[in-house]
Amino acid sequence: DAKTTQPPSMDCAEGRAANLPCNHSTISGNEYVYWYRQIHSQGPQYIIHGLKNNETNEMASLIITEDRKSSTLILPHATLRDTAVYYCIALDSGGGADGLTFGKGTHLIIQP
Amino acid sequence: DSGVTQTPKHLITATGQRVTLRCSPRSGDLSVYWYQQSLDQGLQFLIQYYNGEERAKGNILERFSAQQFPDLHSELNLSSLELGDSALYFCASSVWGGSPLHFGNGTRLTVT
Numbered sequence: 001d002a003k004t005t006q007p008p009s010m011d012c013a014e015g016r017a018a019n020l021p022c023n024h025s026t027i028s029g030n031e032y033v034y035w036y037r038q039i040h041s042q043g044p045q046y047i048i049h050g051l052k053n054n055e056t057n058e059m060a061s062l063i064i065t066e067d068r069k070s071s072t073l074i075l076p077h078a079t080l081r082d083t084a085v086y087y088c089i090a091l092d093s094g095g096g097a098d099g100l101t102f103g104k105g106t107h108l109i110i111q112p
Numbered sequence: 113d114s115g116v117t118q119t120p121k122h123l124i125t126a127t128g129q130r131v132t133l134r135c136s137p138r139s140g141d142l143s144v145y146w147y148q149q150s151l152d153q154g155l156q157f158l159i160q161y162y163n164g165e166e167r168a169k170g171n172i173l174e175r176f177s178a179q180q181f182p183d184l185h186s187e188l189n190l191s192s193l194e195l196g197d198s199a200l201y202f203c204a205s206s207v208w209g210g211s212p213l214h215f216g217n218g219t220r221l222t223v224t
Contacts, residue, residue, distance in 0.1 A: 034212065043114065043202050043215030044155065091210070100145070100204075100213055102155040 002027040002090035009107040018075040020106050022088030025069040031092045033064060035073045036102070037084040044087070044102070047073065083110045115139065118203050118216035126224055130191040133219045137184055137205030143167070144186040145206075145213060146178055150199040161186060162209060193223045 005023040012018040024033060034049040048055055048062045050071075055062045061074040075082055087105040115138035125131055137144050146158040148171075157170035161180035172178075175193075180186045190197060200220050204213040 032210075036213075038155075041200065041218075043116070043204070043217050044213075045114070046212040046214060049212060101157060102147075104154055 002031055004088045004090055004103060006086070006088050006103070006106045008104065009109065011109050011111055012075075012078050014080060014110050014112050015077055018078040018082065018108060018110070020073040020075075020086050020088075020108060021070065022073070023070045024088070024090045027068050027090050028092070031090045033062065033068075033071045034089045034091055034100075035060070035062065036087045036089065038087070038105075039081075039084040047086075078108075078110045080110050080112060082108065084108060114214040114216060116203060116205050116214050116216035118201075118219050120219060121217070122220050122222075124222045124224065125193060127193055127195060129193050129223075130189065131193065131221065133188040133190070133201050133203075133221075135186045135188070135203030135205075135216060137186070137203075138214055141205035141207055141214070142184065143206045143209055143211075144180050144184070145204040146172075146186070146188050147202040147204065147215075148199050149202065149218075150196075153199075155202070158188070160209070167209065190221070195223050197221065198223045 002024050035047040036044045038044040050062045064071045085105040117136040119134045142163045145160045148156045158172040160168040164180050178188045200218045202218045204215040206213045
């Protein structure tokens with residue numbers, strides 16, 4: 001699975017859009033981009049995933065660049081409850097040979 | 113609520129002992145994953161089962177073993193426990209290997 005790079009931490013004001021970047025320059029054609037988040041000591045929570053096209057669900061939007069080398073997760077109206085560590089993972093369509101590998105992620109802090 | 117149930121929520125035991133952690137996956141999910149999260153470590157993938165068969169193995173110690181039963185629930189057995197085994201243990205499930213994972217709320221194991 002391709003390596004992903006994320007900033008270690010970010011701040012965002014409550015009510016503003018939080019834009020979390022992820023670099024995956026070595027992603028291959030059959031690898032999806034997945035986003036999860038983990039609120040302190042809780043189980044990670046699936047947010048969204050995509051292959052080429054932009055995706056939106058009730059939680060967030062995922063924007064993938066045309067060359068697929070990077071993506072941005074957008075939380076449109078961040079609330080204090082969105083404070084969490086966000087993980088960007090590249091995973092092939094078969095699920096990968098060694099499970100889902102979580103890196104260090106981005107610690108997003110929503111400021112009141 | 114992810115639909116994944118882990119029991120017990122907390123477990124305190126002594127060094128050298130053996131414990132069993134239990135996971136019930138979401139209804140319809142065939143794949144079960146186990147992860148370990150220590151204070152100073154990220155989420156470490158331990159092992160994955162698919163429909164009763166071991167599919168992938170990560171950094172699982174020889175003192176640890178797991179299985180998935182015909183009703184699809186899974187157990188993680190930890191033996192000869194050491195202080196360093198104190199951690200949060202998460203179970204996740206998915207329909208198949210490449211689909212989003214849904215995590216339980218974890219079992220917090222404390223070895224004294």
